[in-house]
Amino acid sequence: MSKARQGNYFEDFRLGQVIAHATPRTVTAGDVALYTALYGSRFAVQSSDAFAKAIGYAAAPIDDLLVFHIVFGKTVPDISLNAVANLGYAECRFLKPVFPGDTLSSTSEVIGLKENSNKQSGVVYVRTTGRDQTGAAVLDYVRWVMVKKRDEAAVAPAPHVPTLKAALEPADLGGALPPLTLEGYDTALSGNPARWDDYEIGEKIDHLDAMTLEEAEHQLATRLYQNTAKVHFNLHEQAQGRFKRRLIYGGHIISLARALSFNGLENAFHVAAINAGRHVSPAFAGDTVYAWSEVLDKQPLPGRDDAGALRLRLIATKDKPCTSFPYKAGDQYDPAVLLDLDYWAVLPR
């Protein structure tokens, strides 16, 4: 029996099981520089120690999505190495800011299991928590993924599907946001005078910019997150498969779309929560990614008046400018849509 691990199959999971994932990771200024080089993000708070300190942070915090990818990457060898499809995310909350020097690790609890009727696979629901070196939670989220069975004859547990919130509540937001010193928030440096109060529900923003995807870039990103999903790295195997190409990690598209969204959302510097995320189509090297956003909701943060939250739909498209806000025709997504992300961003008031 080889010591190399092939990952878990559907019948290996048990409801309530808690899995401690391998490879704790100290996040550093090196990761921050690479993240900037990979996506070109320009939010002032994450880019500048001086700006971050002026508004109440100890230093520039690590980009929320970089934290997400690092926490997520650790779960892949245990949860989704034998996945057929990544089905969704929910209830993702950012709970504590992360700074260079912090060490992140991840655990996942199996909170749902449901075999598919074909007996070849089943859906596994996990709640993953990322913690820093003090044991404090910095992030938690629910993810569900369709995982192959090793043995079709294996008996499945009784189905259990967890109840998940369609969206997080304002009271769930802001744990990772220190009290802001608003007089230190310089909108000339942040790039836009528009604050929370200036956005309206229903407002749509075409972010105008676009980036073309490269193999070397998504591989560098995905390895930086220590995510080991084979489909992103192995052309020899993928060439024999359905797509003939390496598939790009969905999180790479999320980060790219978020960086593009800077143009028009310059002060939406903090992702406080992700309500739902869907990778509508696969993305490949050579695709050019455009993005647009819609304000779905607008809520103050309970008990504080320094910041407010916008619930945003962030759509990324492929080879299609977003002037006309491509989304859905009826139930069908526009074929150009790559990503449909529903999240809460925080802006200063």
Add this chain to the structure above:
Amino acid sequence: MSKARQGNYFEDFRLGQVIAHATPRTVTAGDVALYTALYGSRFAVQSSDAFAKAIGYAAAPIDDLLVFHIVFGKTVPDISLNAVANLGYAECRFLKPVFPGDTLSSTSEVIGLKENSNKQSGVVYVRTTGRDQTGAAVLDYVRWVMVKKRDEAAVAPAPHVPTLKAALEPADLGGALPPLTLEGYDTALSGNPARWDDYEIGEKIDHLDAMTLEEAEHQLATRLYQNTAKVHFNLHEQAQGRFKRRLIYGGHIISLARALSFNGLENAFHVAAINAGRHVSPAFAGDTVYAWSEVLDKQPLPGRDDAGALRLRLIATKDKPCTSFPYKAGDQYDPAVLLDLDYWAVLPR
């Protein structure tokens, strides 16, 4: 009216206008590592804290051109998003060394405006200053760029073209150079015994080495500088344009040529000033860049005997070795020339 910004057009600029550019940026050891990986620069002072301290720096300073690119990148959304062409640089002085941990921001003053006779565009001259977190200037330079008009009927201001120096004077140099402890300068470690005194006016050096450009590399570089010019990133749009390809940021070629120039200029560790720079031809992925230099002038630094300055012409070519120093035939550049850069480098005496 969308909150996403389309950039300024010629008629949006006013003489004397001062623009504070967005996104302050803390430069870190992560940026230094990426810069090394992108260009392979080997100057001992910027590569080694121990070497830098031995000659009088507090630590290894950030490469001068990395400082330039970061300061420059911030100006793109305000100055050149609607540029037809980047026409030139002048009077670029490096004023204070930058170290990891410093936060850079940029402002530009409009110092000249001249509408083109076709009324479709005009030339905008700006003097840009990069400052650190203390407010001290680390760099300033003049750049002029041809910018489209939004509306051809818009009335242009009276033309004003600033007077610019053909080259900076020795008295303009050395602000970013601490007093050097020459006995700490180890030429075995720096790679060449040749100091300032050993170079002669008219001397030409073929740098021998060459590097082939890659899409992923120039995109990583240009995003690292938070430079948002669309032509470098959007293949979908560029494929419909004149070049059919992404155009590489000119500063990427400058940094690459400078790194290649190490072979023969090992002790020319500090770029004290850029007198002029011309991107003679566009560069694309797949091009192999070679470089050579000529010593145009040689001057002591006023009031100090630790270092001297060489005025250098740095030529980068494409797919052509520089054994025969390709440059111009009459007024015409050799078709292989990509870059013609005129700068002052400082060497120990």
Add this chain to the structure above:
Amino acid sequence: MSKARQGNYFEDFRLGQVIAHATPRTVTAGDVALYTALYGSRFAVQSSDAFAKAIGYAAAPIDDLLVFHIVFGKTVPDISLNAVANLGYAECRFLKPVFPGDTLSSTSEVIGLKENSNKQSGVVYVRTTGRDQTGAAVLDYVRWVMVKKRDEAAVAPAPHVPTLKAALEPADLGGALPPLTLEGYDTALSGNPARWDDYEIGEKIDHLDAMTLEEAEHQLATRLYQNTAKVHFNLHEQAQGRFKRRLIYGGHIISLARALSFNGLENAFHVAAINAGRHVSPAFAGDTVYAWSEVLDKQPLPGRDDAGALRLRLIATKDKPCTSFPYKAGDQYDPAVLLDLDYWAVLPR
């Protein structure tokens, strides 16, 4: 006579000659992040300050192979710029852990010279030592390389071939390994419960994972190591040569194979020595690299019971999964084999 250097030729070397190589290099968290992005390595000790401290390190040490590449890179301009072929490595010992902030430099002593019978080239043997800023050796190794003669008529020195160990002894290992606090070694975080005692001589492990090589990635890596060998960077010249393509630095394959070997060797966190290394075939962009390992020997470390050493053969293949452990048929390597590396790894007991 140009100041740019063309590198040494066979007749330039003298037995006993000591060469101090240029460009000392401070290793930082930026290099660590890039190394992770380039190879996706997941050994807990190098990834996490918290994990490293819990077992007795002052902080997460720099990956041994990153130290090797940086020390090696410095030698290229002096030793192998005119190499026909890199023939082998031996007696490579890791002597002291390296941490972010340490500055590395290299010297080489010529320990052997043997002209080839065709008088066109000769073999140069050097023992290279990497030192930190205190002058302490962190690494030494022997390398031999076939170097062209500038002038076939040049008289060669008397041949001298050094005697080299086929493999290092257990007593040569462990200099870079602090006393381990085994109760701090958490195998849930490291990724596998298997410790030194759990491996057996003759055991073979297919590491399952694979990565496809990209031009931008190997160029970034090789420049990060400030390795200037032209064959890795200059497509214009290579296109006219034997392979028509850029050749990938052999060390890039070693690091990639080592990172892949994590799956099944999760606790083999420290490379204590390299006995021998052979680049069986050249690697190019587009190749997909797989890897497997065999335990060749198993030895305690003299005088300590916290860790033991496994002598491992690490084989990397190209476009061929390692299910059947491809290696040799008689004396002939399987045509898919890229790398045959013989090294000692250290694991906790």
